[in-house]
Amino acid sequence: xxxVEQDPGPLSVPxxxxxxxxxxxxxxxxxxxxxxxxxxxxxPELLMYTYSSGNKEDGRFTAQVDKxxxxxxxxxxxxxxxxxxxxxxxxxxxxxxxARQLTFGSGTQLTVLP
Amino acid sequence: GAGVSQSPSNKVTEKGKDVELRCDxxxxxxxxxxxRQRLGQGLEFLIYFQGNSAPDxxxxxxxxxxxxxxxxxxxxxxxxxxxxxxxxxxxxxSSLISNSGNTIYFGEGSWLTVV
Numbered sequence: 001x002x003x004v005e006q007d008p009g010p011l012s013v014p015x016x017x018x019x020x021x022x023x024x025x026x027x028x029x030x031x032x033x034x035x036x037x038x039x040x041x042x043x044p045e046l047l048m049y050t051y052s053s054g055n056k057e058d059g060r061f062t063a064q065v066d067k068x069x070x071x072x073x074x075x076x077x078x079x080x081x082x083x084x085x086x087x088x089x090x091x092x093x094x095x096x097x098x099a100r101q102l103t104f105g106s107g108t109q110l111t112v113l114p
Numbered sequence: 115g116a117g118v119s120q121s122p123s124n125k126v127t128e129k130g131k132d133v134e135l136r137c138d139x140x141x142x143x144x145x146x147x148x149x150r151q152r153l154g155q156g157l158e159f160l161i162y163f164q165g166n167s168a169p170d171x172x173x174x175x176x177x178x179x180x181x182x183x184x185x186x187x188x189x190x191x192x193x194x195x196x197x198x199x200x201x202x203x204x205x206x207x208s209s210l211i212s213n214s215g216n217t218i219y220f221g222e223g224s225w226l227t228v229v
Contacts, residue, residue: 044157
């Protein structure tokens, strides 16, 4: 079993829809959770970074963490065609120290249709 | 440069040949990472450099893989005697200090195809 599971999709939604992307994990030591967006043939870029259980909002994006269920989500409101990308979750068990400690999900490919 | 620069952006090589992939990190970034991303899969850590410390090579999949970095500048990832399973995108990233991901910046990757 992988430490981090993420549905690879592909996920296709109409413009304006609410998108829900999810990851589950098995390592209870994970404390820090990130979402990266990766456009086709580009490197990943950091979207959201969260620590505690609960919600964190940034514009149209909301990251949700449920440590008791070992489940994290990224919600995208009013989705746009420019949101079409692969979304990777990542998590780590330490706050400082190298990013070598990051464990990535396999990514969910999202397409927002105009 | 403004971002992490990688070259070549694309490389097609014959099985058994050696390849070198180059990464030029953001100026001043002391930490540099190499990841591998196979099609449809997440990022797989390969190697980490931090300043003048000994690199963390724990992610290198075999002794055919090696990497060097001179000081806090350019890094080269070398794959010897390439195999078809080496086909992937090789991503380099850099950051100011060791951290959990807040300020890690990725390059656009070197897309390697072994035929």
